[in-house]
Amino acid sequence: MEVKNLTKKLGGRNVVDDLSLTVQRGEIYGFLGPNGAGKTTTIRMIVGLITKTNGQVLVNGIDADKEYSNAMTQIGAIVENPEMYKFLTGHQNLIHFARMAKEKITNERIDEVVKLVDLEDAIHKKVKTYSLGMRQRLGVAQAILHRPSLLILDEPTNGLDPQGIHEFRAYLRKLTKEGTSVIVSSHLLSEMQLMCDRVAIIQKGKLINVSSVHEMSESESEQTSVRFIVSNTVKAQDILQMKDPELEITRQSNELQLTLKHSDIPLINEILVNAGIAVYGIISKQQTLEEKFLELTKEGVTQ
Amino acid sequence: MNGLLGLIQNENMKIYRRPRTWIFAGILLLLIVGGAILGMKFDPEYSGSEWRGQVQQNIDEAKKEMKGDDTPEDFKNMMKQDIAQNQYYLENDINPYEKNAWTFINENLLLTTIVSLFVVVVASDIVASEFTWGTIKMLMVRPFSRGQILFSKFVSVLIFQLVLYIELFVASWLVGGLLFGFGGFNFVDHTFGLEGGLTETAVGETVLKTLGLGFVSLIVIVAISFMISTVLRSSSLAIGIGIATLFAGNAINLLLAKYDWGKFVLFPNLELTTYIGGGSPPFEGMSLPFSLTVDAIYFVVIVVLTWYIFKKRDIAA
Numbered sequence: 001m002e003v004k005n006l007t008k009k010l011g012g013r014n015v016v017d018d019l020s021l022t023v024q025r026g027e028i029y030g031f032l033g034p035n036g037a038g039k040t041t042t043i044r045m046i047v048g049l050i051t052k053t054n055g056q057v058l059v060n061g062i063d064a065d066k067e068y069s070n071a072m073t074q075i076g077a078i079v080e081n082p083e084m085y086k087f088l089t090g091h092q093n094l095i096h097f098a099r100m101a102k103e104k105i106t107n108e109r110i111d112e113v114v115k116l117v118d119l120e121d122a123i124h125k126k127v128k129t130y131s132l133g134m135r136q137r138l139g140v141a142q143a144i145l146h147r148p149s150l151l152i153l154d155e156p157t158n159g160l161d162p163q164g165i166h167e168f169r170a171y172l173r174k175l176t177k178e179g180t181s182v183i184v185s186s187h188l189l190s191e192m193q194l195m196c197d198r199v200a201i202i203q204k205g206k207l208i209n210v211s212s213v214h215e216m217s218e219s220e221s222e223q224t225s226v227r228f229i230v231s232n233t234v235k236a237q238d239i240l241q242m243k244d245p246e247l248e249i250t251r252q253s254n255e256l257q258l259t260l261k262h263s264d265i266p267l268i269n270e271i272l273v274n275a276g277i278a279v280y281g282i283i284s285k286q287q288t289l290e291e292k293f294l295e296l297t298k299e300g301v302t303q
Numbered sequence: 304m305n306g307l308l309g310l311i312q313n314e315n316m317k318i319y320r321r322p323r324t325w326i327f328a329g330i331l332l333l334l335i336v337g338g339a340i341l342g343m344k345f346d347p348e349y350s351g352s353e354w355r356g357q358v359q360q361n362i363d364e365a366k367k368e369m370k371g372d373d374t375p376e377d378f379k380n381m382m383k384q385d386i387a388q389n390q391y392y393l394e395n396d397i398n399p400y401e402k403n404a405w406t407f408i409n410e411n412l413l414l415t416t417i418v419s420l421f422v423v424v425v426a427s428d429i430v431a432s433e434f435t436w437g438t439i440k441m442l443m444v445r446p447f448s449r450g451q452i453l454f455s456k457f458v459s460v461l462i463f464q465l466v467l468y469i470e471l472f473v474a475s476w477l478v479g480g481l482l483f484g485f486g487g488f489n490f491v492d493h494t495f496g497l498e499g500g501l502t503e504t505a506v507g508e509t510v511l512k513t514l515g516l517g518f519v520s521l522i523v524i525v526a527i528s529f530m531i532s533t534v535l536r537s538s539s540l541a542i543g544i545g546i547a548t549l550f551a552g553n554a555i556n557l558l559l560a561k562y563d564w565g566k567f568v569l570f571p572n573l574e575l576t577t578y579i580g581g582g583s584p585p586f587e588g589m590s591l592p593f594s595l596t597v598d599a600i601y602f603v604v605i606v607v608l609t610w611y612i613f614k615k616r617d618i619a620a
């Protein structure tokens with residue numbers, strides 16, 4: 001899927017501002033951004049719920065404005081909370097949405113999806129008796145029923161228990177193996193880290209950073225802050241500073257705090273040991289993705 | 304491949320899986336059966352030659368009431384007409400109290416008002432409720448245009464309207480038939496005009512015409528409710544305006560009476576049943592084809608407007 005220069009003007013300002021992105025086949029693409037960043041608005045434009053002020057959406061090369069029906073056949077979506085018909089059973093809800101697919105959806109397919117989202121026990125109960133997590137599962141079920149090639153999920157783990165989130169990640173992986181692309185939005189970074197291949201950070205409607213989760217974890221190793229618990233802090237500091245005057249060292253009562261590359265930790269250790277200093281412990285405190293995210297979004301504000 | 308039929312099936316499922324729909328159908332049935340029971344108690348059928356005595360009694364009573372000097376002239380005329388009518392029955396050996404399945408349906412035609420009310424409620428709710436439930440966004444992200452979704456909803460309301468009309472007709476016919484005997488389609492219904500003129504129509508014909516024309520004008524009212532439901536996304540407002548259209552018609556007609564252009568307004572043209580049995584229309588130059596044409600034009604304008612506004616609207620519910 002490709003989004004080009006997507007813009008939405010609401011109440012006199014650009015809620016989504018010239019946003020362009022490409023989602024590869026079989027990829028899980030994360031939309032990360034604080035509340036009000038414009039994630040839901042972007043998704044609404046992609047699925048045609050609201051008009052675009054500007055921009056273009058291509059699904060498998062199909063322009064969603066020109067061939068809405070064909071584009072929508074490729075898409076399965078949950079926009080914000082999955083609202084279902086409460087007076088119908090889960091099963092009746094699925095039949096309802098199955099009838100809205102262009103291809104015929106068999107009963108076996110419905111059963112298969114119900115099993116996948118683990119709702120077999122409750123599927124013949126009325127949705128008004130469902131918990132939030134169960135409704136979320138039903139929401140996922142209706143979105144994948146017609147085997148869409150692009151799945152768009154707005155905060156899908158909202159309301160799921162840890163077990164549910166774990167299972168959810170597992171079946172997203174399974175779907176992508178079959179070639180489905182997924183867009184997931186969230187304001188929880190830790191979740192994105194576990195789920196996505198790439199994460200786009202959105203701030204005030206602008207795309208401020210796209211990086212693979214892998215990259216994000218890599219880059220942070222450069223900025224590791226490491227604490228060495230040693231017998232003689234004064235001597236240790238002198239030795240290290242002598243070896244490398246540039247090195248940032250903060251001395252505390254029984255430990256030194258250094259900022260260095262992750263790969264340099266064994267080297268420092270060796271120097272200290274060779275100098276006859278006892279090393280009782282090395283604690284490397286990595287900058288979390290959370291911190292990185294906060295840093296990035298802060299930059300976004302000042303830009 | 305699934306198509307529009309699937310959408311219509313869906314809308315029907317949503318209508319008939321709601322308890323409200325069955326309550327409406329139940330109330331209608333109750334009114335029909337209850338009406339029959341009350342009718343038997345307070346409005347007896349005079350069998351054999353009993354009716355002659357009853358008609359004679361009516362004449363005597365009317366004559367008595369006409370006497371007295373302070374009786375208003377209008378009332379006297381009414382009584383005079385009443386007497387003439389009853390005299391006619393006696394002379395021509397017509398039992399006006401005769402009941403059969405068709406006369407029973409004829410009496411129950413008043414219930415079309417209740418039917419209209421129920422249909423307006425469903426029409427007002429069918430789009431707006433998707434907004435209140437938040438399901439509208441689940442409904443829209445499908446390979447169907449908004450026009451197709453609206454169409455399936457509108458068709459489903461019309462099917463519901465048809466179902467209630469059929470219920471009214473069939474239940475009345477059955478209850479009436481079981482109580483008073485089936486048949487009687489050709490039973491002559493005598494309508495006496497104010498000037499003493501007399502029209503004779505087969506009661507079955509009156510029934511079918513009233514139902515048919517009532518159905519047609521209800522379609523226009525449904526379209527109005529549907530439009531408000533779609534455009535304002537508020538079921539309560541749509542129900543309110545729909546019901547006002549149902550009942551405020553007469554008042555509006557009176558207000559319009561002095562203006563020539565009044566006949567081009569929708570309301571007078573919704574009273575299609577006035578044309579049955581040669582009734583006089585509220586405006587000069589109006590006729591059944593005229594009213595049907597005006598109704599059709601309003602209907603098309605309403606439907607196109609609804610579709611156009613809904614097509615462009617941002618769905619942010």
Ligand SMILES: Nc1ncnc2c1ncn2[C@@H]1O[C@H](COP(=O)(O)OP(=O)(O)OP(=O)(O)O)[C@@H](O)[C@H]1O
Pocket residue numbers: 010011015033034035036037038039040041042187619
């Ligand atoms: N009709 C509207 N008029 C003006 N501003 C609007 C309108 N609808 C939404 N907004 C603004 O658009 C911005 C983006 O909203 P959006 O729902 O897309 O955020 P989000 O990223 O999904 O946030 P969340 O994490 O809370 O779900 C918000 O700042 C909101 O105030």
Ligand SMILES: [Mg+2]
Pocket residue numbers: 039040041080154
């Ligand atoms: Mg959101």
